[in-house]
Amino acid sequence: MSRIEGVLKALKEQGRKALIPYITAGDPHPDQTVSLMHALVSAGADIIELGVPFSDPMADGPVIQLACERALKHGTSLRQVMAMVKEFRKTDPDTPVVLMGYLNPMEAMGYEAFADAAADAGVDGVLTVDLPPEEADQVAPLFADRHLDPIFLLAPTTTDDRIKAISEHSSGYVYYVSIKGVTGSATIDVDEVAKKVAHVHELTALPVGVGFGIRDAETAAAVGRVSDGVIVGSVLVDTIARHQTDPDALRNALTDLLHPMREALDSLAH
Amino acid sequence: MSVKLTEEMLKALPDARGHFGAFGGRFVSETLMDSLMTLEKEYLRLKEDPEFQATFDSDLADYVGRPSPLYFAERLTREAGGAQIWLKREDLNHTGAHKVNNTIGQALLASFLGKKRIIAETGAGQHGVATATVCARLGLECHVFMGAEDVKRQSLNVYRMKLLGATVHAVQSGTKTLKDAMNDAMRDWVANVDDTFYIIGTVAGPHPYPLLVRDFQSVIGREIRKQAMEKVGKLPDALVACVGGGSNAIGMFYPFLADESVELYGVEAGGLGIETGQHAAPLCAGRPGVLHGNRTYLMEDENGQIAGTHSVSAGLDYPGVGPEHAWLKDIGRANYVSVTDDEALDGFRKLTRVEGIMPALETAHAVAYGVKLASTMDKDQMLVINISGRGDKDIHTIAQLDGIEI
Numbered sequence: 110m111s112r113i114e115g116v117l118k119a120l121k122e123q124g125r126k127a128l129i130p131y132i133t134a135g136d137p138h139p140d141q142t143v144s145l146m147h148a149l150v151s152a153g154a155d156i157i158e159l160g161v162p163f164s165d166p167m168a169d170g171p172v173i174q175l176a177c178e179r180a181l182k183h184g185t186s187l188r189q190v191m192a193m194v195k196e197f198r199k200t201d202p203d204t205p206v207v208l209m210g211y212l213n214p215m216e217a218m219g220y221e222a223f224a225d226a227a228a229d230a231g232v233d234g235v236l237t238v239d240l241p242p243e244e245a246d247q248v249a250p251l252f253a254d255r256h257l258d259p260i261f262l263l264a265p266t267t268t269d270d271r272i273k274a275i276s277e278h279s280s281g282y283v284y285y286v287s288i289k290g291v292t293g294s295a296t297i298d299v300d301e302v303a304k305k306v307a308h309v310h311e312l313t314a315l316p317v318g319v320g321f322g323i324r325d326a327e328t329a330a331a332v333g334r335v336s337d338g339v340i341v342g343s344v345l346v347d348t349i350a351r352h353q354t355d356p357d358a359l360r361n362a363l364t365d366l367l368h369p370m371r372e373a374l375d376s377l378a379h
Numbered sequence: 380m381s382v383k384l385t386e387e388m389l390k391a392l393p394d395a396r397g398h399f400g401a402f403g404g405r406f407v408s409e410t411l412m413d414s415l416m417t418l419e420k421e422y423l424r425l426k427e428d429p430e431f432q433a434t435f436d437s438d439l440a441d442y443v444g445r446p447s448p449l450y451f452a453e454r455l456t457r458e459a460g461g462a463q464i465w466l467k468r469e470d471l472n473h474t475g476a477h478k479v480n481n482t483i484g485q486a487l488l489a490s491f492l493g494k495k496r497i498i499a500e501t502g503a504g505q506h507g508v509a510t511a512t513v514c515a516r517l518g519l520e521c522h523v524f525m526g527a528e529d530v531k532r533q534s535l536n537v538y539r540m541k542l543l544g545a546t547v548h549a550v551q552s553g554t555k556t557l558k559d560a561m562n563d564a565m566r567d568w569v570a571n572v573d574d575t576f577y578i579i580g581t582v583a584g585p586h587p588y589p590l591l592v593r594d595f596q597s598v599i600g601r602e603i604r605k606q607a608m609e610k611v612g613k614l615p616d617a618l619v620a621c622v623g624g625g626s627n628a629i630g631m632f633y634p635f636l637a638d639e640s641v642e643l644y645g646v647e648a649g650g651l652g653i654e655t656g657q658h659a660a661p662l663c664a665g666r667p668g669v670l671h672g673n674r675t676y677l678m679e680d681e682n683g684q685i686a687g688t689h690s691v692s693a694g695l696d697y698p699g700v701g702p703e704h705a706w707l708k709d710i711g712r713a714n715y716v717s718v719t720d721d722e723a724l725d726g727f728r729k730l731t732r733v734e735g736i737m738p739a740l741e742t743a744h745a746v747a748y749g750v751k752l753a754s755t756m757d758k759d760q761m762l763v764i765n766i767s768g769r770g771d772k773d774i775h776t777i778a779q780l781d782g783i784e785i
């Protein structure tokens with residue numbers, strides 16, 4: 110059983126929902142990423158999605174674009190991101206880490222070298238925004254051999270046939286994108302998301318994480334009620350941007366943001 | 380290594396997943412997949428639909444003014460002192476460039492699909508103008524994304540688009556040029572996928588765009604075949620076109636791919652010189668990667684981050700290139716070369732002074748290389764340069780380089 114599967118299974122047995130924060134590696138500075146990851150765990154994270162910065166993040170709104178720019182300004186490379194995960198793993202052997210990013214940095218490194226380095230660093234899953242399963246035939250066996258969970262996106266526009274097909278290519282969890290839009294762009298319609306996620310559950314046995322548009326305890330609880338986990342990105346990255354010059358204030362702000370979400374999610378437990 | 384291409388091989392490309400050999404494909408976020416698959420299905424159906432084709436052909440004839448002339452450049456030929464130089468006059472199309480061939484086709488597709496809102500990216504502004512033009516004609520809402528840097532250097536085209544009723548969005552992210560405009564167009568599309576049709580201006584992007592843009596632009600090459608047979612009685616020996624994303628070049632080359640005797644030359648923007656790194660020549664100096672929905676040659680750093688590009692011409696200032704060109708390079712069917720900003724400016728001046736034809740700065744790259752190439756060829760050989768656009772939009776840039784306020 111992969112680390113991701115284990116964590117999600119244990120949560121399910123407790124009737125709890127996963128809190129999955131996203132930060133961009135190297136933002137605001139590469140030196141801070143590992144301690145931020147630990148801070149996320151202290152604030153209640155079950156799984157961490159660690160963004161690999163890319164120069165042209167087409168599926169992201171301005172908040173994450175700027176985070177990529179800050180990280181790239183300090184030269185954050187995919188190899189460095191692996192080193193951050195390795196460092197994080199030294200003191201946290203339990204929290205799954207999912208790398209989230211775009212295909213080109215992975216392609217530039219070479220798929221096999223990437224898969225080797227990811228497995229060696231203690232990465233658990235890989236979510237590549239611009240790699241649909243149709244184009245993933247090269248990476249799939251490399252990931253499978255190294256027990257890296259390939260995590261794919263489902264969108265409001267995804268047809269039933271595709272939901273089934275994508276789920277077959279996925280392990281760990283599937284990531285349901287709650288809105289038509291880029292990250293951080295719109296307010297979600299909770300009822301609509303609930304309906305769609307319930308439908309996704311009918312088509313796949315995998316846990317379903319929901320992301321895009323979750324910005325506070327209230328939306329986290331509403332989405333947590335219908336899903337297996339909530340992914341929190343832009344609001345967190347925005348918090349990092351606002352406190353980028355003061356690491357202590359930043360850690361406090363992250364805690365202030367995530368704690369209420371954690372509590373709201375846990376209040377759903379039965 | 381050069382491969383002999385047959386009509387059968389060409390018909391099989393791109394394959395069902397939109398691949399040209401190792402290139403092309405569909406690398407987008409999940410939200411867009413359904414739209415792209417629907418577009419592919421509908422396009423493949425309409426491609427065989429006589430009503431769609433008849434409308435497209437009559438629009439090209441009566442609205443664009445096709446066929447565009449194939450003109451013998453007598454003085455330029457004499458100056459070059461080699462092969463006969465002929466010019467394919469895409470600059471005489473309505474809106475002043477080849478771009479309109481494609482926007483007519485895609486706007487027609489949008490209409491058939493019932494989409495009322497159109498978005499487009501633009502570099503030099505030619506594709507933006509061509510899109511705004513067809514939207515005005517069809518009464519469609521039009522949004523054009525343009526890098527803030529390009530908005531500055533192509534102010535004339537920005538104003539043209541506004542006059543045509545389009546909203547121009549100046550893109551402030553990244554390098555503020557064409558690639559960033561394309562990023563923002565994609566972002567808009569994801570958010571408005573239900574009612575919006577994205578008219579991509581070049582043969583790049585996710586499948587089926589490289590296919591359908593190539594099909595719409597292939598009218599250029601088909602006309603050259605016919606005109607060359609009528610006027611000279613043989614096929615040309617060499618075809619020369621500039622390559623940014625590569626739509627005018629693929630439109631010119633495609634109908635000749637199976638004709639081994641016809642040499643193909645795509646001219647990339649060498650900027651300040653390939654050796655300086657300040658250029659926009661991914662086929663000459665890049666390597667394969669994935670950007671904007673397709674695998675192709677890219678300009679990128681060792682970590683896979685997309686590199687900044689430089690070209691005096693906004694329309695060539697792009698770090699990628701159409702996947703079919705990437706494939707043609709790898710199989711050795713087409714030659715990809717580059718000329719510098721300075722050479723292109725010389726080409727602009729030469730064509731202006733010798734033939735009274737002011738080419739776009741993009742086109743001037745093809746002119747510069749074409750003249751050089753012609754001088755190495757025999758007098759009984761025939762070379763065609765694709766005059767992909769006219770140069771009015773660049774007068775400001777040229778004047779500035781000459782130190783003149785206008």
